[in-house]
Amino acid sequence: MIRFEHVTKRYDSGGEGSAAVDDLSFEVAEGELVTLVGPSGCGKTTTMKMVNRLIEPTSGRIFLDGEDIATIDPVRLRRRIGYVIQQVGLFPHKTVLENTATVPHLLGWKRGKAKERAAELLDLVGLDPSAFGDRYPEQLSGGQRQRVGVARALAADPPVLLMDEPFGAVDPVVREHLQSEFLRLQSAVRKTVLFVTHDIEEAVRLGDRIAVYGQGRIEQFDPPTTVLGSPATPYVADFVGADRGLKRLSVTPIEPGDLEQPPVVHVDDPLSTAADRLRAEDARWAVVLDGDNNLHGWIGAEHVGGEGRAGTVGEHARRMEAWLPVGATLKQAFSTMLQHDAGWIAVIDERSEGRFLGVLTPAGLHEALRRSTAADAQAIPRTDVALETVSGR
Numbered sequence: 001m002i003r004f005e006h007v008t009k010r011y012d013s014g015g016e017g018s019a020a021v022d023d024l025s026f027e028v029a030e031g032e033l034v035t036l037v038g039p040s041g042c043g044k045t046t047t048m049k050m051v052n053r054l055i056e057p058t059s060g061r062i063f064l065d066g067e068d069i070a071t072i073d074p075v076r077l078r079r080r081i082g083y084v085i086q087q088v089g090l091f092p093h094k095t096v097l098e099n100t101a102t103v104p105h106l107l108g109w110k111r112g113k114a115k116e117r118a119a120e121l122l123d124l125v126g127l128d129p130s131a132f133g134d135r136y137p138e139q140l141s142g143g144q145r146q147r148v149g150v151a152r153a154l155a156a157d158p159p160v161l162l163m164d165e166p167f168g169a170v171d172p173v174v175r176e177h178l179q180s181e182f183l184r185l186q187s188a189v190r191k192t193v194l195f196v197t198h199d200i201e202e203a204v205r206l207g208d209r210i211a212v213y214g215q216g217r218i219e220q221f222d223p224p225t226t227v228l229g230s231p232a233t234p235y236v237a238d239f240v241g242a243d244r245g246l247k248r249l250s251v252t253p254i255e256p257g258d259l260e261q262p263p264v265v266h267v268d269d270p271l272s273t274a275a276d277r278l279r280a281e282d283a284r285w286a287v288v289l290d291g292d293n294n295l296h297g298w299i300g301a302e303h304v305g306g307e308g309r310a311g312t313v314g315e316h317a318r319r320m321e322a323w324l325p326v327g328a329t330l331k332q333a334f335s336t337m338l339q340h341d342a343g344w345i346a347v348i349d350e351r352s353e354g355r356f357l358g359v360l361t362p363a364g365l366h367e368a369l370r371r372s373t374a375a376d377a378q379a380i381p382r383t384d385v386a387l388e389t390v391s392g393r
């Protein structure tokens, strides 16, 4: 969708000094979100502005959907590209609705249709058009202004979005909120996005892939798990930080293969069945499922044992206090385990009405981290670390 071929940009015409962008080649697939991250002055903004021809390369070529952008009229080109910048650049004397409708208006849409589209977009970015549409930019918070900036960039439904530190000017809490909203939005609209940031946390959270910049060059161009798990150079390792293992927790999803299979009993089973099962598997607890194989709770050896215990599993089962859907991150799993002081966490499949899939244990979590980068799998032999018994609380 976007392809850079040996692109260099020198600001000094003589070409003596170092290039702001030096022989850059990479490709962004359709619907992919690539974050460009690196220290100040490394060439991120220059890279981005060459895509909508606010800056012309000194040499090399850039293609959009296979078309060399040097051959496209810049005004026509920019209609295909939404642009969001930190200093939003809203028109102060226009209302929020008018600001959002700017591009459809420039494209000659009828007034009613442009406003209708603007209202739709405001809604999409979480601003109620009836409450905010008639306000002026100065009557909005920083976070709300950024949302208007995103809505405006999306208004003419361009296939490509360029975003230059769009959430840089808001406080960390609002920033995280805007990031979540943007991810939700992106999963619905699937634009091809180049997103500039100097914040590695943001790059990791948002990017399908991350381009880590050194001076004018990309040092590594990989998915977040790979950048965090196997930094390509000491520079990248230093840039992503010594706590990259922790950061990886937040980008690695739980997969069915990470799960252990503890003994399972059903609510209608007699207690003796549960006792037999626990004894046979030398386990201290079992997961309890209902008739539809959905998670009901759990039952411990201490609840089934003892003389004269009668009744069904359902009558003695304990409520499951926490569980997670498959696909949740390892960070969520770890945090849930800590919060509930639990040695394991049940994982269900939300897409099939909550079917129980297995449990994640600390050992499973460790394995999941190891499989999260291919390079890890090569570097460390994957010994079988299956637990002999699953320990309870």
Ligand SMILES: Nc1ncnc2c1ncn2[C@@H]1O[C@H](COP(=O)(O)OP(=O)(O)OP(=O)(O)O)[C@@H](O)[C@H]1O
Pocket (backbone or CB within 6 Å): 011, 012, 020, 038, 039, 040, 041, 042, 043, 044, 045, 046, 047, 198
């Ligand atoms: N118009 C210009 N004229 C001369 N030099 C420039 C110009 N714009 C940028 N530069 C230089 O090019 C280099 C790359 O700048 P660029 O703005 O692309 O970096 P950046 O990674 O986006 O930085 P930041 O995170 O600080 O915005 C810097 O050394 C900068 O000083």
